[in-house]
Amino acid sequence: MKDTIQLALLGVGTVGSGVVQVLKENERLLTERIGRKVAIKTVLVRDAAKKRPLLEGIHVTTDFDTIAADPDIDIVVEVMGGLHPAREYMLRALEAGKHVVTANKDVLAEYGQDVFGCAEKYGVDFQFEASVGGGIPIIAPLKHSLTANRITEIMGIVNGTTNYMLTKMMEEGCSYDTVLKEAQEKGYAEADPTADVEGLDAARKAAILASIAFNTRVHFSDVSVEGISKITPADIDYAKDLGYVIKLLAIGKDMGDSGIEVQVHPAFLPKSHPLSAVNGVYNAIFVRGNAIGEAMFYGQGAGSLPTASAVVADIVEVARNIGNDNCGKLLCTCYEKKPIRPLDEVESCYYIRLLVDDKPGVLGAIATTFGKAGVSLKSVIQTRRNIAEHAEIVAITHRVEHRLVRESLEALIGLPVVDEIRSVIRVESEQA
Numbered sequence: 208m209k210d211t212i213q214l215a216l217l218g219v220g221t222v223g224s225g226v227v228q229v230l231k232e233n234e235r236l237l238t239e240r241i242g243r244k245v246a247i248k249t250v251l252v253r254d255a256a257k258k259r260p261l262l263e264g265i266h267v268t269t270d271f272d273t274i275a276a277d278p279d280i281d282i283v284v285e286v287m288g289g290l291h292p293a294r295e296y297m298l299r300a301l302e303a304g305k306h307v308v309t310a311n312k313d314v315l316a317e318y319g320q321d322v323f324g325c326a327e328k329y330g331v332d333f334q335f336e337a338s339v340g341g342g343i344p345i346i347a348p349l350k351h352s353l354t355a356n357r358i359t360e361i362m363g364i365v366n367g368t369t370n371y372m373l374t375k376m377m378e379e380g381c382s383y384d385t386v387l388k389e390a391q392e393k394g395y396a397e398a399d400p401t402a403d404v405e406g407l408d409a410a411r412k413a414a415i416l417a418s419i420a421f422n423t424r425v426h427f428s429d430v431s432v433e434g435i436s437k438i439t440p441a442d443i444d445y446a447k448d449l450g451y452v453i454k455l456l457a458i459g460k461d462m463g464d465s466g467i468e469v470q471v472h473p474a475f476l477p478k479s480h481p482l483s484a485v486n487g488v489y490n491a492i493f494v495r496g497n498a499i500g501e502a503m504f505y506g507q508g509a510g511s512l513p514t515a516s517a518v519v520a521d522i523v524e525v526a527r528n529i530g531n532d533n534c535g536k537l538l539c540t541c542y543e544k545k546p547i548r549p550l551d552e553v554e555s556c557y558y559i560r561l562l563v564d565d566k567p568g569v570l571g572a573i574a575t576t577f578g579k580a581g582v583s584l585k586s587v588i589q590t591r592r593n594i595a596e597h598a599e600i601v602a603i604t605h606r607v608e609h610r611l612v613r614e615s616l617e618a619l620i621g622l623p624v625v626d627e628i629r630s631v632i633r634v635e636s637e638q639a
């Protein structure tokens with residue numbers, strides 16, 4: 208048996224440098240926990256000329272072929288991100304009989320089936336705890352600790368960047384651009400932050416969570432997605448006035464015979480809801496199971512060391528499996544094929560903000576239009592916030608199918624007294 212498990216690290220940016228740091232700082236206790244040493248043999252980067260004091264004594268390369276061909280390397284740790292060449296490198300590592308640990312939700316949400324199939328074929332481990340929720344343990348709990356349950360719902364805040372931004376915008380009145388820049392500087396945002404603010408990163412995580420929770424393959428393109436870029440300071444003010452916070456939520460529901468729903472969208476959440484207190488870069492994921500009831504997982508959803516905590520835990524898991532000759536045992540758990548329910552059929556309550564003419568009869572015309580479309584209103588407020596000769600109407604609906612809301616908005620915009628539909632945001636966890 209080898210004395211030392213050898214690693215190749217693909218990428219040494221925010222997450223990779225955290226992995227190097229955790230392996231160094233906790234070397235003694237990790238060695239004790241595994242029963243032998245773990246060492247980084249090679250690091251793959253784009254720019255080998257860049258000075259990297261953290262990597263002193265470690266071989267740095269830009270050539271993946273040397274890693275794939277190196278028989279000493281046991282585990283390839285992919286923390287470079289993006290779809291390509293990350294997917295190809297992971298597949299080649301698996302084909303070469305190497306175990307893979309990754310933080311890459313992009314590849315999992317698009318090509319999960321390929322990588323799991325490949326790991327199964329070659330009898331090696333494939334671990335991805337850091338791909339969802341940064342440092343929060345959620346993949347292992349879903350695959351192991353909660354496996355006795357039929358899981359019916361997952362609902363969470365799974366993007367650190369947008370939660371950081373929304374918290375700062377709500378609590379400190381900061382501007383969207385300023386807080387986005389801060390999140391980038393702190394290393395929370397993706398290389399292209401559009402993935403964060405447009406909800407794509409959260410959608411990839413939602414696809415991964417729903418696939419595991421509901422045992423059916425959910426692809427990134429199955430998730431209906433809306434980001435936070437259209438949230439305005441006015442929506443934030445209304446949310447506060449009405450007793451809500453705004454959060455970007457990832458929601459998955461198993462609706463039994465009619466299929467599963469998987470969505471990412473911003474939502475008004477009552478201030479009393481436990482997810483409303485999840486602020487800054489913190490993430491949290493609620494899971495509802497038929498035996499456990501509700502469970503919530505909470506922690507830092509992005510950042511160098513929190514994410515490295517999950518990556519290194521996966522390395523330890525694989526190293527232990529190598530020691531116990533137990534690799535390649537628990538891979539893909541998508542053994543069912545459940546239909547994805549179309550967005551039009553999904554029910555929710557809605558906050559709808561309209562700019563209208565400020566004259567008698569307008570409120571009645573709007574209420575009648577909603578009523579004719581089958582949308583029942585729970586509350587309506589009319590204001591004249593800084594708008595000459597116009598008023599804003601804010602309506603909160605009862606639970607209603609998305610299709611009926613869409614049709615009601617089409618009818619409303621055709622009314623001569625309605626000038627603009629300014630915002631449509633779901634309201635979650637409200638009584639019908």
Ligand code: NAP
Binds near residue numbers: 218254313514
């Ligand atoms: P990052 O800071 O941009 O670092 C990327 C690293 O990968 C850099 O060292 C870069 O090399 C290297 N790299 C990129 N493309 C490469 C290529 N084609 N060939 C060789 N090396 C390449 O990224 P990150 O924030 O650490 O994220 C890494 C992964 O972790 C992503 O999948 C991300 O979604 C995931 N993740 C990130 C966080 C977080 O908080 N940041 C949390 C959870 C998961 P150079 O140094 O030479 O440029």
Ligand code: HSE
Binds near residue numbers: 341365367368396
């Ligand atoms: N950009 C991601 C986030 C990194 O902000 O949550 C963690 O996956």
